[in-house]
Amino acid sequence: MNIVSVFVPGSIGNVGPGLDVLGLAVRGAGDTATIERTADRRIVVDEPGDPSLPSDPARHTTALAARAALALAGRKGRIGLRIRLRKGLPLSGGQGGSAASAVAGAVAANVLMGSPLGTDELLAAALEAEATVAGRHLDNIAPSLLGGLVLIRSLDPIDVVPLSVPRGLQIVLAKPDYEMRTREARSALPNTISRATALHQAAQVAAMVAGAAQGNLALFGRAIDDRIAEPARAGLLPGFSEAKRAALRAGALGCSISGSGPTLFAVADRRATAIRIGAAVARAYRRAGYATTIRVTTPDVQGARIRP
């Protein structure tokens, strides 16, 4: 195979209290990398996916991940790649766009080499790219690659735990029409945390895992009670607090910031409720002066896949 297209779904990172450690792939929008193997041993970005993204392969996340994949397979400098990226995910949206672009690069490069790399190596390759452009986190990369809900137990060594996806889970994503840089959102986080808050947060992440394992959506939802990132970031996200209140009033089981924002996510147990939540959230943002893009969706349980 000399050319391959890989589609990678977006994801909610930092799912509620699961800052840096819990991610959920979502159906619908995603990024697609089409990569061709070339004879000249260089990595070239032909189409960066967006005019604001760099064509420099040393700064483009798909190229960085592809290069890392070649390196992990011992093929760096021995294979040339021509990369075209089609972005379906918003830039700086908090929907795991940079991670999806990285995963697409790693997976496509691996396929073109005859798939010598396993899951942990693909994660490592995408992580290297993500660390360069957004921060060293796997909570978007791992669900984008594997699908579903994934816990990051450890980065060093990489230890990710695919979790049960609660049956019937409905997801609302609402992106107001402003941007939020991951690095800026990160610098708002507190460096130290009170013991009480840390223990509460740990219990919430664990309760989300238990709710998912037990198919208990109500528990999964009420455990979305983030006392570390959300209080620190909500103030940077105009309209978020009002929109969250509207989501909960409309029947959301839980609601928080997707990734580092500005996208808001909410969860529900019925599609009709999710649609109602989407409308309520859009109204709340509109009152605050912002248009929104609303998506009502479900978990993506497949993860990265080759496009025929």
Add this chain to the structure above:
Amino acid sequence: MNIVSVFVPGSIGNVGPGLDVLGLAVRGAGDTATIERTADRRIVVDEPGDPSLPSDPARHTTALAARAALALAGRKGRIGLRIRLRKGLPLSGGQGGSAASAVAGAVAANVLMGSPLGTDELLAAALEAEATVAGRHLDNIAPSLLGGLVLIRSLDPIDVVPLSVPRGLQIVLAKPDYEMRTREARSALPNTISRATALHQAAQVAAMVAGAAQGNLALFGRAIDDRIAEPARAGLLPGFSEAKRAALRAGALGCSISGSGPTLFAVADRRATAIRIGAAVARAYRRAGYATTIRVTTPDVQGARIRP
């Protein structure tokens, strides 16, 4: 019924990283309260369970919990109780002894009233007693009452989540012959925690829940990686660090402090391994100058029960 005996198993509180939020009931030793309903409307402690325990019902955990149970049922001052406690759990051992004594008082008082109280009220009654003598925590009370592995999602309001108990889990408890007061152990804890440590800890508690739900004992064990309480308390527990190393060398999947110590716990996937771990831990403590009481056991999935 005018007299009832209630047996309550001991438990591991603070299971590994689950400080204050994760507890596991263990088979074998437990406390038994025998409570008789009397005509004189007073609560009397006839047998406190140990010469060092107070007979004053305002300071005895079984009496405090029984009184709280009467109050929650609107019967305080209208029913008299005569309490005899037989302690099977060590005092200040880190095996959930005070919680077990409290649960026994709450359950027995409830039975004598015709069982008007539900689970959350029994938890609340025992919590009131535990708060007086040991600290306001449910991580021993909830597993002692309900059996198995229990996550404490929230104290206010009370929200406890019974979890899957991983099949085949073997538990080693090793109590060196010195004591550790819960309050002293608590004062050793840091009041603030770095963000990185807090997030790591949250991921470990969540990974333990995932390991339990998936029957993955290796994951359950390697997630026993407590970077908050264990580093703060290990120095107060002579021989602990050497004993932990010995446990891991002997095949333990994970090892940490039970409750606030001094009891060490370790987990394994086979009984033969657990027995070997027990012997290795005993040797390590002996080298440090301490005799130990070793128990090789399994989870108690029943919790509090009436003795015929």
